[in-house]
Amino acid sequence: MTELAPKSIVYCGICSWPPEYCEFGVSRARCQSWLDTNHHDLYEKIYTEDITNQTSTLSLEKQEKLNNDLAKAQHKQELKQERELQKMLNSKIVIKRIERNKRKHIISISGLEVFNLDSKKLAKTFASKFATGASVTKNADKTEEILIQGDVSDEAKEYIEKLLQDQGLNDIKVEQIDDKKKKKKDAAAAAAATTAGST
């Protein structure tokens, strides 16, 4: 039996598509220079042959207009991405540990939207991951917040950091806050009780 071997294919190191489609992506300029550096032969093939292919079915004028429109859209996209990235870098996710009574805590997670993390899906994941209850509520300022039953602040932080890394966001702050609503004396007593309990 003759076996069919897989065809080898180069994918763009920037947008992950076959390079011939980079022109339709949002990072065209970066894609183009990546290809030029890493696969120069392919670069020549794609970025010179393309023009002759395109004109075969469309008039030059129409083609030019299309290209202009596309360039504009791409530029806009790039600016938008840049803005979004800046916004992300200036934002942070807050994980608050709220004490409900002596031993019970709930965790509130806010600030997820900026990073395109879906609160509802995440709440579901946490609920099954930590075998506990989790819900999504809207804050007074209309931002979403996940509430989880139980003291899972560290685990939640770790998981969210992993999700951010998957998006290539390594420097995002995930801040943990302890929110104790009790009076100082009670808090001290509680703290003493915990230390006593743990030893």
Next chain:
Amino acid sequence: MFKKFTKEDIHSRSNIKSSVQRGLKSNLVQLYPQLEPAIDNLIPKKSQVVSIKCEEKIQLYCVDNEIVMFQQYNDELVPSLTTVHKYPDCFPRVQVDRGAIKFILSGANIMCPGLTSPGAKLPEENMEKDAIVTVYAEGKENALAIGKLLMSIDDIKTKNKGIGIELVHYLGDGLWNHQE
């Protein structure tokens, strides 16, 4: 199908039994007979296929951390785009004109005129509604999407109106961007 797919849509992963794996392979070859000479390269005999169950009854099949194919409910198996890129000649293909590319890459279904214009190509022989086709584009070498016929090929040619192909999987969708 995968426009908004993310990691969060995954429910569980499990190794499938070797008997099930054999069944999957013969099922796949039956659906795409041209794939026969490649099947043992695509899913080697000694490999372990991992089944990933997701939201909306979608099931992905993975070999060596690469998604090879998927299916929804118990519908037909559909190859992933990476599989199609490796074995382009093993699947039925259609070609859209250049103008349709950007719409497809934004996840839109394919309208008939994009399949019948001068830059487009359809198979000469008819294919029935619901068949899976790989989607290529004018002036491009590699597939950019996979779709399901909403009309037979003959109907697309003669009626030439409305949506001809439902987009199932395309470059840049959630499945394409997913990494195991």
